Amino acid sequence: MTEDEKKNQSVYGDSPGERKIARHTLSILVDNEPGVLSRIIGLFSGRGYNIDSLTVAEVSEKLNQSRITVVITGTPDVIEQIINLLARLVPVHKVTDLTVLGPHIERDLVLIKIASNQDDLLKAYDIANEYGAIVTDKTEESYVFQYVDTTAKVDEFLEKITPFGMKNISRTGSAAMSCGKEKF
Amino acid sequence: MNTTALKQKSSNQTNKTKQLSGAEMVIEAMIEQGVDTIFGYPGGAVLPIYDALFQQNKIKHILCRHEQGAAHAAEGYARSTGKTGVILVTSGPGATNAVTGLTDALLDSIPLVCITGQVPTFLIGNDAFQEADTTGITRPCTKHNYLVKNVNDLPNIMHEAFHVAGTGRPGPVVIDLPKDIQFAEGDYIAKDKAITHMYKPQTDPDMAAIEQAVEMIANAKKPIFYTGGGVINAGPKASKDLTEFVKATGYPITSTLMGLGAFPAHDEQWLGMLGMHGTYEANWSMHDCDVMINIGARFDDRVTGDVTKFSPNSKKIHVDIDPSSINKIIHVDLPIIGDAGKTIEAMLNVWKDKGYKTNHEELNKWWSQIDEWRAVKCLSYKKSDTIIKPQYALERLNHFLQKNEKETGQESFITTEVGQHQMWAAQFLPFNKPNRWMTSGGLGTMGYGLPAAIGTQLGNPDGMVVDVAGEASILMNIQEMSTAVQYNLPVKIFILNNQWMGMVRQWQELLHGERYSQSYTESLPDFVKLAEAYGGVGLRATTPDELDGVIEQMLQTDKVTIVDVNVCQSENCFPMIPSGKAHNEMILAADAEKFDKKLV
Known part of the structure; x- marks a missing residue:
């Protein structure tokens, strides 16, 4: 059977083919209630899209609201559709595409444990110092560094320091906010 | 004395808050929401509600023979009356049997409230008898769902469920109600005191967009109205206004399967249904039009055929109450978010106030083209004296x-x-x-x-x-x-x-x-x-x-x-648009012999 014949047998027509993809940071204000995260994640997983990173925490105890920051890579159509779908969820109050909105700040936090000989530990310490990472735990054989920066910077830091005895990494997703005086 | 004062007086006379069991709250909230008929099937986890039903006579319960039947019956009730349909089923198999009906209501935007029994809160997650993760299962097939874990939350959730089901783009809402919550007593909250959440979808259209749309409509040479279920969901007045607007313009109109009846089929401007098995004249008009006025339809794949060849030369106006329908399948030139009824009314007012007139010369040319398509008589079939066609x-x-x-x-x-x-x-x-x-x-x-x-x-x-x-x-x-x-x-x-x-x-x-x-x-x-x-x-x-x-x-x-x-x-x-084909590539009954040889 040729490709054309196969196509004609489908009830659903053709796939639109490859499109350009881009990375977007979405900021979502939600009611802090059970199941809200699952509803949001379901929109992504239900369409087969992977989330690059996700950060959730309560931001207002009084209003019982949480902010979710999602970083996702997709085509413009997919991103538009996901934003519209997010916005119509009942517990979602506001969805902002910070990437489209303009200049904004994004920060990830990483904890990295280095355990090695004195020579490597010293080198690791120098790198951490150069990047402005903080020593959060220290023994004779190990360090735990804490470093906060953009995703790309954190990647770069980890790449440099990892060869000197990386034992464990724990990092958050991005927390994000727009620049200037606007609310988002 | 006005009614508010009356109400206040009566509530002062009785207790400030009425103490009710969870099961009684369900019934009380339904009565307040104007429910008179519900469809369901009893079972272990909803017995307290069935007991409360037995002791009242305001709500009539229709015993269906399968929970799927109950859900579709509620849909039929909702669609033919414009009210919200209500279903009452038990936990586990009761809930899973209702899932097909809930999904059906989600895809066709039918307002339903479905109350499912659940095992007692302390047994949830224990694989208890007739337990299913109902909120988990129904999350992708409802507009919204709730698991009630405190009886004091129940009245608000009941009222909010009706609000969510019937507001904006309608849809099914599930309330999963554990049996111990049905027995527990709490403070009832009346409908007018309930906080129906922050759910406020945009239903008023943007007037600047309306003005722009009406101008586009007035200047069209080959226009077509393409309307859908959104017009039906907006209530009978929306259909009346649509008819008045379409009559005022003299333009042709087609509709999706869901939208049939919004415009009278006996009218000469009616082209019949469009889409995969739509009429020849409707599909060709969609393909060749220069301005498409989509009101309350969602460019479903059974309607568009091949999207890359869909109505290639038209400017498209898309009125939809659900922002996520905009640019989902077809990119449009002028999106309008709003209730179909409010939008049509606003368009009609602008049309009248500004004294717009249609371009009769161009319109006559368009109609003579459409008449040629109509002359194909796409619905004709071979009659028989011996076999019933x-x-x-x-x-x-x-x-x-x-x-x-x-x-x-x-x-x-x-x-x-x-x-x-x-x-x-x-x-x-x-x-x-x-x-x-x-x-x-x-x-x-x-x-x-x-x-x-x-x-x-x-x-x-x-x-x-x-x-x-x-x-x-x-x-x-x-x-x-x-x-x-x-x-x-x-x-x-x-x-x-x-x-x-x-x-x-x-x-x-x-x-x-x-x-x-x-x-x-x-x-x-x-x-x-x-x-x-x-x-x-x-x-x-x-x-x-x-x-x-x-x-x-x-x-x-x-x-x-x-x-x-x-x-x-x-x-x-027939006629039929084969999949992957465009509106102008549809085949008629007479082409069928050629068609199957070509493809097989």
């Missing part, structure tokens, strides 16, 4: 329904199952009013028609309700015959019996080399005896001569009636 059966059904309507004033309501008969019903039965046509559009659920007819008859006790069915679909919810008999519902089931899953057979004939894999419905019951066994009336027509008499007899019965119409087995549903 399904199209002929529907023409006769329509004839007698119209006659009945004229003579007795009894309005006709049509429900359908899913398949060829459904498409033929959409093609051959004209709908002149909204809420008269109940069919499973988005999900395509076989077994929808009989329970939907039951719900429709309950919502419209004086109506003539006919389920146009196929012999395969009807067997999927045939148990609801008992429901129809129990409640004396004289629903008519008009089976176009060709002994095949007709649409499956049609695709296998045209696209799979006539390899009829599993599509012959063998071992069919004797439908006449089946109807009688349930306590209904069974009739049969095997030749065209018998047909009229049988239909007349059917219209006279006062019981649920099955009419087994033995129709031509090889008849296919």
Whole structure:
């Protein structure tokens, strides 16, 4: 059977083919209630899209609201559709595409444990110092560094320091906010 | 004294907050929400609610024979009355059986509130008897759902559920209610005191966009209105305003399967349904138009055909209450977020206030082009003296329904199952009013028609309700015959019996080399005896001569009636847009022979 014949047998027509993809940071204000995260994640997983990173925490105890920051890579159509779908969820109050909105700040936090000989530990310490990472735990054989920066910077830091005895990494997703005086 | 003062006085006289059990709260909230009929099936985890139902007489409970039937009956009730349908089912299998109906309501935007029983809160997650993760299972197939873990949250959740189901783009809402919460006592909150959340979808259209749209409409040379279920959901006034606006412009109008009845089919501006089995004139007009006015339709894949070739030269206006419908499938030039009714009203006002007139010269050219397409007579079929053609059966059904309507004033309501008969019903039965046509559009659920007819008859006790069915679909919810008999519902089931899953057979004939894999419905019951066994009336027509008499007899019965119409087995549903093809590549019955040789 040729490709054309196969196509004609489908009830659903053709796939639109490859499109350009881009990375977007979405900021979502939600009611802090059970199941809200699952509803949001379901929109992504239900369409087969992977989330690059996700950060959730309560931001207002009084209003019982949480902010979710999602970083996702997709085509413009997919991103538009996901934003519209997010916005119509009942517990979602506001969805902002910070990437489209303009200049904004994004920060990830990483904890990295280095355990090695004195020579490597010293080198690791120098790198951490150069990047402005903080020593959060220290023994004779190990360090735990804490470093906060953009995703790309954190990647770069980890790449440099990892060869000197990386034992464990724990990092958050991005927390994000727009620049200037606007609310988002 | 005004009513608010009255209310305050009466609430001061009684306790400030009424103490009720969870089960009583459910009933009380339903009464306050104006519910008079609910559909359901009892079971262990909802017994407290059934006990509360037993002790009141404001809400009538209809016992269906399967939870899927209850859900479709509630859909039929909702679609034919414009109210929110209510379902009450038990935990576990009760909830999972309702899932098909919930999904159907989600895809067709039907407002439902479904209360599911749940095992007691302290057993949730323990694999208790008849436990299922109902909120987990129904999350992707509802507009919203709730698991109630505190009885004091219940009144607000009840009111909010009705608000969410019926506001914005309507849809199904599930409330999962553990049994201990049904027994627990708490403070009842009245409807007017309830906080119905932050859910406030935008329903008022942007006026600047309306002005722009009306200008585009007025300047169009080859316009077409393409309307959908959103107009029906917006209420009868939306259909009235749509008709007035379309008449004022003199433009052609087509509609989706879901939108039939919003504009009267007897009007000369009506082109018939569009899409895969739509009319030749509707699809060609969509393809060749220069301004497309989409109101309350969502560019479904059964409507658009190949999206890359969809109406290539038109400016598109898209009115939708759901922002996520905009630019989902087709990129449009002017999106308007808002309620279809409010938008049409606003458009009509701008049209009148600004004194817009249509360009008659261009419009006449457009109409003469459309008349050429109409002259193709795309719905014609070969008549037979010996075999009943399904199209002929529907023409006769329509004839007698119209006659009945004229003579007795009894309005006709049509429900359908899913398949060829459904498409033929959409093609051959004209709908002149909204809420008269109940069919499973988005999900395509076989077994929808009989329970939907039951719900429709309950919502419209004086109506003539006919389920146009196929012999395969009807067997999927045939148990609801008992429901129809129990409640004396004289629903008519008009089976176009060709002994095949007709649409499956049609695709296998045209696209799979006539390899009829599993599509012959063998071992069919004797439908006449089946109807009688349930306590209904069974009739049969095997030749065209018998047909009229049988239909007349059917219209006279006062019981649920099955009419087994033995129709031509090889008849296919045309016209048809083959998948992956555009609107201007549709094929007619006469092309069929060429068509199957080309593709197979």
